[in-house]
Amino acid sequence: MAGVAVSTTINGDHVEYLCQPDETLLEVLRDRLGLTGAKEGCGTGDCGACSVIVDDRLVCSCLVLGAEAEGRQIETIEGMAHGDQLHPLQQKFLEHAALQCGICTPGFLIAAKDLLAKNPDPTEEEIRFGLAGNLCRCTGYDKIVRAVQDAANVMKGA
Amino acid sequence: MNFDPRYSGRSFTSVGTRPIRPDGVDKVTGRARYGADFNMAGQLVGRILRSPHAHAIIRKIDTSKAEKLAGVKAVITAKDLPDLTDGDAAMYDILDNSMARTKALYDGHAVAAVAAIDARTARQALKLIEVDYEVLPHVTDVDEAMKHSAPLINDAIFTEGLEEKPVKPSNVTKRTQYGHGDVHQGFGEADFVVERSFKTEQTHQGYIEPHACVASVNPDGTADLWVCTQGHFVYRQHCAQLLGLEASKLRVTSSEIGGGFGGKTHVWAEPVALALSRKAGRPVKLVMTRDEVFRASGPTSATSIDVKIGAKKDGTITAAEATLRYSCGPYAGMWAEIGAMTAFACYKLENVKTVGYEVLVNRPKTAAYRAPSAPMAAFAVESAVDELAKEIGIDPVDFRIKNAAQEGTRASYGPVYGPIGIGPTLEAVKNHPHMKAPLGTNQGRGMACGFWFNFGGQTCTDLNIGMDGSVSLAVGTVDVGGSRASLSLVAAEELGIDYAHVKAIVADTSSLGYNDMTDGSRGTFSSSMATISAARNAIKILRERAAQMWDISVDDVAWEKGHAVAKGEKHGNLGKLSLKEIAAESGKTGGPIAGHSELVADGAGVSFATHICDIEVDPETGSTRVLRYTVVQDAGKAVHPTYVEGQYQGGAAQGIGWALNEEYIYGKDGRLQNPGFLDYRIPVCSDLPMIDTQILEIPNPNHPYGVRGVGETSIVPPLAAIANAVSNAVGVRMSHIPMSPPRILAALEAERERFSR
Ligand code: FES
Ligand code: FES
Numbered sequence: 076m077a078g079v080a081v082s083t084t085i086n087g088d089h090v091e092y093l094c095q096p097d098e099t100l101l102e103v104l105r106d107r108l109g110l111t112g113a114k115e116g117c118g119t120g121d122c123g124a125c126s127v128i129v130d131d132r133l134v135c136s137c138l139v140l141g142a143e144a145e146g147r148q149i150e151t152i153e154g155m156a157h158g159d160q161l162h163p164l165q166q167k168f169l170e171h172a173a174l175q176c177g178i179c180t181p182g183f184l185i186a187a188k189d190l191l192a193k194n195p196d197p198t199e200e201e202i203r204f205g206l207a208g209n210l211c212r213c214t215g216y217d218k219i220v221r222a223v224q225d226a227a228n229v230m231k232g233a
Numbered sequence: 234m235n236f237d238p239r240y241s242g243r244s245f246t247s248v249g250t251r252p253i254r255p256d257g258v259d260k261v262t263g264r265a266r267y268g269a270d271f272n273m274a275g276q277l278v279g280r281i282l283r284s285p286h287a288h289a290i291i292r293k294i295d296t297s298k299a300e301k302l303a304g305v306k307a308v309i310t311a312k313d314l315p316d317l318t319d320g321d322a323a324m325y326d327i328l329d330n331s332m333a334r335t336k337a338l339y340d341g342h343a344v345a346a347v348a349a350i351d352a353r354t355a356r357q358a359l360k361l362i363e364v365d366y367e368v369l370p371h372v373t374d375v376d377e378a379m380k381h382s383a384p385l386i387n388d389a390i391f392t393e394g395l396e397e398k399p400v401k402p403s404n405v406t407k408r409t410q411y412g413h414g415d416v417h418q419g420f421g422e423a424d425f426v427v428e429r430s431f432k433t434e435q436t437h438q439g440y441i442e443p444h445a446c447v448a449s450v451n452p453d454g455t456a457d458l459w460v461c462t463q464g465h466f467v468y469r470q471h472c473a474q475l476l477g478l479e480a481s482k483l484r485v486t487s488s489e490i491g492g493g494f495g496g497k498t499h500v501w502a503e504p505v506a507l508a509l510s511r512k513a514g515r516p517v518k519l520v521m522t523r524d525e526v527f528r529a530s531g532p533t534s535a536t537s538i539d540v541k542i543g544a545k546k547d548g549t550i551t552a553a554e555a556t557l558r559y560s561c562g563p564y565a566g567m568w569a570e571i572g573a574m575t576a577f578a579c580y581k582l583e584n585v586k587t588v589g590y591e592v593l594v595n596r597p598k599t600a601a602y603r604a605p606s607a608p609m610a611a612f613a614v615e616s617a618v619d620e621l622a623k624e625i626g627i628d629p630v631d632f633r634i635k636n637a638a639q640e641g642t643r644a645s646y647g648p649v650y651g652p653i654g655i656g657p658t659l660e661a662v663k664n665h666p667h668m669k670a671p672l673g674t675n676q677g678r679g680m681a682c683g684f685w686f687n688f689g690g691q692t693c694t695d696l697n698i699g700m701d702g703s704v705s706l707a708v709g710t711v712d713v714g715g716s717r718a719s720l721s722l723v724a725a726e727e728l729g730i731d732y733a734h735v736k737a738i739v740a741d742t743s744s745l746g747y748n749d750m751t752d753g754s755r756g757t758f759s760s761s762m763a764t765i766s767a768a769r770n771a772i773k774i775l776r777e778r779a780a781q782m783w784d785i786s787v788d789d790v791a792w793e794k795g796h797a798v799a800k801g802e803k804h805g806n807l808g809k810l811s812l813k814e815i816a817a818e819s820g821k822t823g824g825p826i827a828g829h830s831e832l833v834a835d836g837a838g839v840s841f842a843t844h845i846c847d848i849e850v851d852p853e854t855g856s857t858r859v860l861r862y863t864v865v866q867d868a869g870k871a872v873h874p875t876y877v878e879g880q881y882q883g884g885a886a887q888g889i890g891w892a893l894n895e896e897y898i899y900g901k902d903g904r905l906q907n908p909g910f911l912d913y914r915i916p917v918c919s920d921l922p923m924i925d926t927q928i929l930e931i932p933n934p935n936h937p938y939g940v941r942g943v944g945e946t947s948i949v950p951p952l953a954a955i956a957n958a959v960s961n962a963v964g965v966r967m968s969h970i971p972m973s974p975p976r977i978l979a980a981l982e983a984e985r986e987r988f989s990r
Contacts, residue, residue, distance in 0.1 A: 095353070097353075102352075105269075105270075110263075111263070111266070111269075111270040112262070112263020112264070113263070114267065114269075114441070114442065114491070115269065115443070115520075116441040116442065116443070116491075116523065116910075117523040117909065117910050118522060118523060119523065119909055119910070119911065121523075121909060121910035121911045122441055122523075122910055124441055151263070152262065152263035153262070153263050155262070155263075156262055161258070161261065161262075165261040165262065168261050169253045169254075169257045169258070169261060170253065171875075172251075172254070172715065172875040172876055172879055174257070174260055174261070175492075175713070175714035175715060175876070175879050175880075175883060176440070176441075176442070176489070176490060176491050176492045176713060176714060177256075177260035177261075177265055177489065177491070178267055178440075178441045178442040178489075178491025178492060179441050179491075180260050180261055181261075181263045184261060199923075200919075202918070203918045203919040203921075204918075204919045206917075206918045206919075207917045207918050207919040207920075208917075209917075209918070210441055210910060210915060210917065211441070211918075212438075212439050212440055212441050212492050212494070212883070212887065212915060213492055213714060213879070213883045214879055214882060214883050214886070215879075215882035215883050215885055215886030215916075215921060215924050216886065216916075216917075216918045216921055217882045217921075217923050217924045218875075218878075218879060218882070219918070220918065220923070221923075
């Protein structure tokens with residue numbers, strides 16, 4: 076199969092790559108671009124470990140084709156901190172121990188960032204439903220919800 | 234080694250605080266490298282072909298077309314993994330499970346594998362492999378498999394543990410029995426007897442990270458394996474044996490691990506990856522898909538359990554008996570035996586008997602799942618205990634307190650308990666505000682107890698002090714949920730320095746002596762013991778160096794709060810030397826300063842928990858909602874309380890999923906029908922409430938700080954606690970896990986029919 080030439084923006088940087096027409100964005104990020112922060116937990120859109128933001132929309136990158144990234148703005152976990160300044164969500168995840176194994180963490184952080192961008196002052200229930208597309212098997216979600224609540228408070232104050 | 238592991242009742246500076254974990258930043262920035270996040274030069278992609286049949290003889294495998302496909306570098310079958318197990322039956326099973334030798338024993342059993350230049354080519358190549366199967370009758374249900382008419386999975390199996398050696402082969406590999414006293418007599422003394430049967434379905438550990446590894450076998454006979462595992466030393470032993478390598482020439486590096494819960498305690502596809510690499514002469518990355526994870530790794534046993542308990546009017550249990558049948562997949566296991574050991578471990582019983590049967594079925598090889606086998610046994614026993622309390626007319630918490638095991642009680646599985654936490658967790662539950670909170674209509678409250686042994690095991694640790702006074706701690710137990718933070722706290726505590734100056738890492742198999750894997754809740758228990766011992770060895774050297782710097786006898790130097798202190802009046806003017814000052818001079822006083830420790834961590838204190846939960850049931854649909862959940866558990870000493878809470882919450886959440894929703898569903902064709910997270914639904918954020926925790930600290934006498942393992946016990950009580958809550962909400966005893974909406978509706982329906990008759 077002939078490759079598709081794609082020109083896109085990832086974490087603010089202009090990026091070009093060739094990919095197969097049936098290759099997912101997740102495969103492109105991980106295997107072609109070395110951005111292994113997004114994880115493959117299922118490959119079928121059920122776990123959210125591969126979450127990225129494409130043009131302000133939260134998506135499972137395992138369900139998006141690499142070719143579809145053409146001309147878009149993509150945000151991944153690698154672009155969440157500013158230099159050595161962690162995003163408040165990252166900081167609060169650390170402080171609350173909202174991760175045990177951490178494999179779900181990049182997906183949760185991206186999903187939580189998207190949630191707070193759309194709803195800066197969510198209730199516990201809104202957080203729980205907002206993050207229901209992301210699976211975590213280790214934490215029971217308690218500390219994740221608390222970290223997001225705390226980050227929302229910090230971000231509101233900022 | 235003259236290390237004294239006994240509890241000393243000291244006060245703590247670092248232990249018990251809640252600092253940020255050392256591996257945290259990497260994990261929130263996406264930099265942490267898990268099994269699939271590693272690559273090597275010239276690496277190929279490996280893929281495995283799996284049997285679509287539950288039970289079939291493999292007549293012939295033709296790989297010639299696949300071999301000819303451009304981009305394919307190696308194709309292997311069982312022939313490429315010759316049997317080097319030398320009569321070791323357990324290893325033979327592991328070998329046969331990684332690649333079927335003569336028969337496919339379950340839907341998903343590996344039969345061949347390829348390595349190709351990319352994933353697409355590898356997938357195409359799998360389609361070109363022709364396997365000629367002779368399909369055999371199969372059995373997937375544990376009770377069906379025990380019947381004489383069931384298809385035989387392995388005709389060389391004759392049930393062990395029977396009084397007379399059986400003449401016919403069977404799917405029951407072993408019978409085991411535990412207990413003491415005379416149950417017959419005990420039931421004779423009872424005023425009330427409850428006898429019930431229970432079933433639980435098979436569940437998967439459900440780690441979010443699929444099994445993944447990169448294997449590289451070099452022409453000189455050395456090899457490297459990068460892999461997500463709970464025990465890289467164990468993986469090295471397994472792989473070296475199966476591949477015919479010398480253990481020291483195979484270096485295994487444990488990646489960050491994206492969950493294991495017991496499912497990453499023995500090898501699955503790793504020997505296949507190594508065999509592919511050996512044949513192709515290039516590194517091979519092999520990552521399972523989620524479908525493969527469900528069909529061919531993990532799961533826990535499905536069970537069928539009968540329980541009988543008798544008690545006097547005053548609430549004293551006089552006898553308890555259980556028969557437990559656990560599925561093992563197609564290979565022998567000891568799952569029912571563990572169930573039989575744990576079933577009545579919470580209680581002080583004069584007369585107790587448990588019998589376990591290990592049952593072969595055409596399902597994936599059963600693997601450990603967090604306190605393996607205990608949750609199902611607890612479900613059956615704790616449900617029956619609730620029923621019995623109801624019949625006697627006594628409060629279920631008081632009933633349990635009256636019969637709880639104590640220090641000095643002989644456990645139903647043999648040993649006599651030291652100081653234990655079952656009584657205190659029950660008292661804490663009795664007094665917990667959760668127990669007194671009001672309930673609405675269709676709501677029910679349940680509580681239940683759970684027990685887990687905890688393990689210790691072989692452990693080896695290095696503690697190196699840098700010339701700047703900072704400390705690196707190399708441990709060999711894989712960090713599954715924050716143990717690097719806990720172990721750094723322990724090193725800081727023992728040395729008397731700040732946590733910020735300690736950095737813990739997990740060393741690879743070539744850098745440290747053998748360590749058992751992280752299972753049995755042993756990670757923090759055993760590695761903290763080894764860390765304390767290593768730190769004490771380092772302190773001995775630090776004292777010697779200080780003595781040298783002061784030119785006094787080492788006997789006059791003590792170690793206090795991170796400093797060498799000169800003792801005795803004649804040294805009154807010498808003051809103190811900090812660890813940092815001593816380290817700075819180390820080049821002149823004898824070279825690097827380090828402490829090493831190797832030990833077998835004995836005496837992992839047993840662990841108990843009691844859980845409370847409130848459930849609301851919709852009687853129209855049978856759907857359930859967890860309204861409130863509380864975990865009370867003994868930690869011995871919580872080294873990093875936040876991560877202890879995390880273990881309590883995570884185990885409870887897994888138990889909730891198991892109790893209400895999760896199950897392997899097999900079709901009549903013996904194929905797994907729900908091998909994905911859409912149809913095998915684990916709890917999501919919106920399914921759960923906050924999970925409250927209460928940590929009790931009843932010191933373990935066999936650990937210097939009193940630590941007990943905390944990782945597993947939290948999954949033991951939920952099945953029973955939730956079943957008791959649902960039963961209280963709907964007024965019908967629930968006896969089949971998971972209590973999915975159709976099962977709850979069926980139970981309600983059956984009850985209505987019983988009344989209308
Ligand atoms: S990997 Fe994309 S949702 Fe699971
Ligand atoms: S922290 Fe392990 S899956 Fe979420």
